[in-house]
Amino acid sequence: MAATVPSAQAAPRPGVGTRLLAGRPFASGPEGIEDHERRLGRRPLGGAAVTDTLARSGLRGRGGAWFPTHRKWAAVAASSRGNAVVVINGSEGEPLSSKDRTLLTFRPHVVLDGAALAAETLGATDVVLYLSRGFEQTEAALEQALKERARASVRERPVRIVRTAHRYIAGESSAVINRVSGGSSKPRFSLVRAAEKGVDDRPTLVQNAETLAHVAMIARYGSDWFRRLGTEQAPGSMLVTMCGNVKHPGVYEVALGARLGAVVEQIGGTLEPTAGALLGGYFGTWLPAAALAELPLDPDSMRATYGASLGCGVVAILPRNSCGIVESTRILSYLAAESAGQCGPCVNGLNALAAAMVRIASSKPEPVDIERVRRWMRMVRDRGACHHPDGAVGQLSSALTAFEEHLDFHLSGRRCPGVDASGFPAPPAPGNRWR
Numbered sequence: 001m002a003a004t005v006p007s008a009q010a011a012p013r014p015g016v017g018t019r020l021l022a023g024r025p026f027a028s029g030p031e032g033i034e035d036h037e038r039r040l041g042r043r044p045l046g047g048a049a050v051t052d053t054l055a056r057s058g059l060r061g062r063g064g065a066w067f068p069t070h071r072k073w074a075a076v077a078a079s080s081r082g083n084a085v086v087v088i089n090g091s092e093g094e095p096l097s098s099k100d101r102t103l104l105t106f107r108p109h110v111v112l113d114g115a116a117l118a119a120e121t122l123g124a125t126d127v128v129l130y131l132s133r134g135f136e137q138t139e140a141a142l143e144q145a146l147k148e149r150a151r152a153s154v155r156e157r158p159v160r161i162v163r164t165a166h167r168y169i170a171g172e173s174s175a176v177i178n179r180v181s182g183g184s185s186k187p188r189f190s191l192v193r194a195a196e197k198g199v200d201d202r203p204t205l206v207q208n209a210e211t212l213a214h215v216a217m218i219a220r221y222g223s224d225w226f227r228r229l230g231t232e233q234a235p236g237s238m239l240v241t242m243c244g245n246v247k248h249p250g251v252y253e254v255a256l257g258a259r260l261g262a263v264v265e266q267i268g269g270t271l272e273p274t275a276g277a278l279l280g281g282y283f284g285t286w287l288p289a290a291a292l293a294e295l296p297l298d299p300d301s302m303r304a305t306y307g308a309s310l311g312c313g314v315v316a317i318l319p320r321n322s323c324g325i326v327e328s329t330r331i332l333s334y335l336a337a338e339s340a341g342q343c344g345p346c347v348n349g350l351n352a353l354a355a356a357m358v359r360i361a362s363s364k365p366e367p368v369d370i371e372r373v374r375r376w377m378r379m380v381r382d383r384g385a386c387h388h389p390d391g392a393v394g395q396l397s398s399a400l401t402a403f404e405e406h407l408d409f410h411l412s413g414r415r416c417p418g419v420d421a422s423g424f425p426a427p428p429a430p431g432n433r434w435r
Helices: 033-040 048-057 069-079 099-106 108-122 136-151 173-180 209-221 260-266 299-306 324-337 344-361 369-380 388-402 404-411
Strands: 084-090 124-132 159-164 204-208 237-244 250-255 274-279 285-288 314-319
Touching: 033 108, 033 136, 033 209, 048 069, 048 108, 048 209, 069 084, 069 108, 069 204, 069 209, 084 099, 084 108, 084 173, 084 209, 099 108, 099 136, 099 209, 099 237, 108 124, 108 136, 108 204, 108 209, 124 136, 124 173, 136 159, 159 173, 173 204, 204 209, 237 260, 274 324, 285 388, 324 344, 324 388, 324 404, 344 369, 344 388, 344 404, 369 388, 388 404
Parallel strands: 084 124, 084 204, 124 159, 237 314
Antiparallel strands: 237 250, 274 285, 274 314
């Protein structure tokens, strides 16, 4: 069955806005180029002025790393000799996220505008749209959008689509470059930056779909407009996928710095009392319920206060009748199975950790399981061929801290009150291909 895109929900200000998600109702289908240009006007031309505007805007990438966008562009421009490649990363392998697919499905032209601006600014000859297989609704919308731009005689670099296996780490930048170059969608270790030597050894910009949509808006309306939302250090808005224990799950546009509790109330509140939340997706951080209401959705504040990150913009709220240890173990088991199989920390370390946590989550631990888990987590960190084991261990470590009461139930062999109530969608079956 083809995967579908959840409908984004409308919500009032403050905290929640509609910049990227403005326009016709999603029930009407993708926005065509005529409606897009009637609403926003034709896109401006690319050039050095665009990079300068991005620098003043303070835009940071919305793919998870939050790296300053203008610095990424400047690095590619410095290496480009008119042969750069721009890649729109729309793979979205994170199971709890649907923000990029929402944009690409219902507002495809704002993303394509951003990619065209990047290509013109960086002197790129090729633009690639990198998509996971199985999201047929999204792919159909994009193919239609590209046909509309061709019929409208929009003067820009042609865009080719490269499809990839729907795997968790297929969207990591080195995996993207490897796949677009004709290989598998597995990460690869390289001491040379993609800005210098990426796709087919050419300077390459790999940019998340949401980031390019922000670029298109900033190029039209300027840096001051962008900074009207957010904070001084974290300006603008971001798309957040809200799921789990919320009355109206979906994709929302949120001003950076908004308090999570206020945002949840604006979208209808929770279904029942909350045990905690996973922030940033499967590579994210678990926080207990007490930390959530006043939590600022600001990457710097979250990192400084809780060691947490917004990551790819997932806020998954766990109901009180569910078990954080059980949910974390399900995620860990999925991530262990999603290993690219390129190093011992992934192949051996994650599988050993997952097996021990399954015993603990089943309230049938071996006497030394928790000591093993804590020791193995230290052994796995920072030793993988890519960051996959780090992300998997990070979410587990935070769960053991956030849900100490749940952990005590399992370690004592008692039945955890929330063991039968899953608070999140089940992790998908691991993929069986890498191309």
